[in-house]
Amino acid sequence: MKIKNICCIGAGYVGGPTMAVIAQKCPEINVTVVDINEERIKAWNDKDVENIPIYEPGLPEVVKEARDRNLFFSTNVDAAIDKADMIFISVNTPTKTYGIGKGMAADLKYIELCARQIARVSKTDKIVVEKSTLPVRTAEALKNILDNTGNGVNYQILSNPEFLAEGTAVDDLMDPDRVLIGGDIDTPAGKDAVEALVDVYAHWVPRERLLTTNVWSSELSKLTANAFLAQRVSSINAMSELCEKTGADVNEVSKAVGMDSRIGSKFLKSSVGFGGSCFQKDILNLVYISKSFGLNEVADYWEQVIIMNDHQKRRFAAKIVQTLFNTVSGKKIALLGWAFKKDTNDTRESAAIYVADYLLNEQAEIVVYDPKVKTEQVYADLDYLNSRSSEENRTRVKVVNTPYEATEGAHAVAVLTEWNEFKALDWQKVYDEMLKPAFLFDGRRLLEKETKKKIGFEFYAIGS
Numbered sequence: 001m002k003i004k005n006i007c008c009i010g011a012g013y014v015g016g017p018t019m020a021v022i023a024q025k026c027p028e029i030n031v032t033v034v035d036i037n038e039e040r041i042k043a044w045n046d047k048d049v050e051n052i053p054i055y056e057p058g059l060p061e062v063v064k065e066a067r068d069r070n071l072f073f074s075t076n077v078d079a080a081i082d083k084a085d086m087i088f089i090s091v092n093t094p095t096k097t098y099g100i101g102k103g104m105a106a107d108l109k110y111i112e113l114c115a116r117q118i119a120r121v122s123k124t125d126k127i128v129v130e131k132s133t134l135p136v137r138t139a140e141a142l143k144n145i146l147d148n149t150g151n152g153v154n155y156q157i158l159s160n161p162e163f164l165a166e167g168t169a170v171d172d173l174m175d176p177d178r179v180l181i182g183g184d185i186d187t188p189a190g191k192d193a194v195e196a197l198v199d200v201y202a203h204w205v206p207r208e209r210l211l212t213t214n215v216w217s218s219e220l221s222k223l224t225a226n227a228f229l230a231q232r233v234s235s236i237n238a239m240s241e242l243c244e245k246t247g248a249d250v251n252e253v254s255k256a257v258g259m260d261s262r263i264g265s266k267f268l269k270s271s272v273g274f275g276g277s278c279f280q281k282d283i284l285n286l287v288y289i290s291k292s293f294g295l296n297e298v299a300d301y302w303e304q305v306i307i308m309n310d311h312q313k314r315r316f317a318a319k320i321v322q323t324l325f326n327t328v329s330g331k332k333i334a335l336l337g338w339a340f341k342k343d344t345n346d347t348r349e350s351a352a353i354y355v356a357d358y359l360l361n362e363q364a365e366i367v368v369y370d371p372k373v374k375t376e377q378v379y380a381d382l383d384y385l386n387s388r389s390s391e392e393n394r395t396r397v398k399v400v401n402t403p404y405e406a407t408e409g410a411h412a413v414a415v416l417t418e419w420n421e422f423k424a425l426d427w428q429k430v431y432d433e434m435l436k437p438a439f440l441f442d443g444r445r446l447l448e449k450e451t452k453k454k455i456g457f458e459f460y461a462i463g464s
Contacts, residue, residue, distance in 0.1 A: 167343030182218025250463030272443030275340030337417020
């Protein structure tokens with residue numbers, strides 16, 4: 001079948017950019033992105049495309065070209081479902097905070113709500129595509145809901161996991177390593193549904209990069225890919241601590257290891273820890289699935305990746321306290337960067353949140369600067385931890401508009417997001433306006449120790 005109308009439920013970090021690129025590359029297909037969050041949809045429809053709610057380099061230009069031509073953003077979910085031939089489900093699947101699987105399993109309540117809404121509205125056959133990261137065999141649950149609570153129409157369930165890195169999402173969509181499409185490839189109807197989605201991506205992705213599998217393999221491949229990447233980060237971070245004890249340089253170790261063609265150089269940069277919505281959530285999901293099948297050794301193996309990541313965040317924060325004479329009470333600590341990585345305004349599981357929380361527990365005064373993260377988001381992230389009252393967070397944490405305002409009068413500066421602008425700062429000016437003695441903690445290893453020595457900083461970096 002030829003797809004003429006696509007609906008995507010969820011206008012977040014995955015749904016918005018993915019649908020914008022599909023609309024740009026497939027001008028004959030109408031793409032409607034729906035969300036019940038009115039403010040988010042309003043932002044996607046803002047006349048100034050620079051105000052769209054997701055910050056990704058290159059995304060405003062894509063949205064500007066396709067919006068109101070064949071790309072639409074709406075809160076009318078029912079109308080978009082009814083019209084669509086193909087429906088992407090791209091809603092949040094956070095880690096459960098209650099009940100069975102608390103702290104590990106994926107919370108699928110939003111997926112179920114989507115399925116029931118699709119079943120209630122649909123009057124014609126639909127292809128339903130899992131775009132959210134989901135546990136293995138979620139497609140089976142989706143199909144049971146759709147087949148048993150709907151209007152007797154036929155559904156085909158596909159898995160099409162995203163492999164996007166925030167900050168490079170548009171490039172990842174335009175030129176993907178692979179596009180994975182899982183479906184019921186053992187039946188004619190399932191094959192037709194898979195081929196329909198293949199045809200959409202084939203507008204711009206070479207056919208050899210379009211991989212088709214059964215739906216279970218597709219679902220598990222996403223979790224596995226993120227687990228492998230996160231494992232590499234935790235592995236080099238574990239070695240960074242050993243480097244400190246032995247006098248080795250973790251950058252030199254990383255370079256030597258990365259030049260081995262069997263290993264490769266990517267995801268071997270020591271840092272204060274990985275963040276983002278995917279790595280931790282997906283690994284915990286993998287741990288929970290393994291435990292549910294009684295594979296305790298497998299679960300323990302992957303859980304150690306999370307343990308190492310949490311340790312690295314605590315270790316970095318503790319190093320700040322230790323260096324400032326074992327007390328930061330009443331001292332001003334400037335945090336440069338709040339997003340979990342550069343070129344995104346996403347703060348989910350950002351290391352900066354946990355470093356700030358640790359320092360606040362030690363009675364520090366925190367000043368934050370990030371070029372893309374809004375003040376309200378910083379406070380919301382701290383409030384979510386529930387470590388102290390919302391009022392106290394707003395009293396003891398200040399969000400400012402320039403890095404120089406953040407560092408002025410500070411006892412220490414911690415670089416926590418690898419924004420390019422931090423490399424270009426006038427560090428002599430920063431040092432001159434700080435309290436002395438001055439300390440710089442580079443959690444992202446952006447800056448050279450020698451440069452800091454020249455202007456008087458005492459310099460500390462993970463693995464230095």
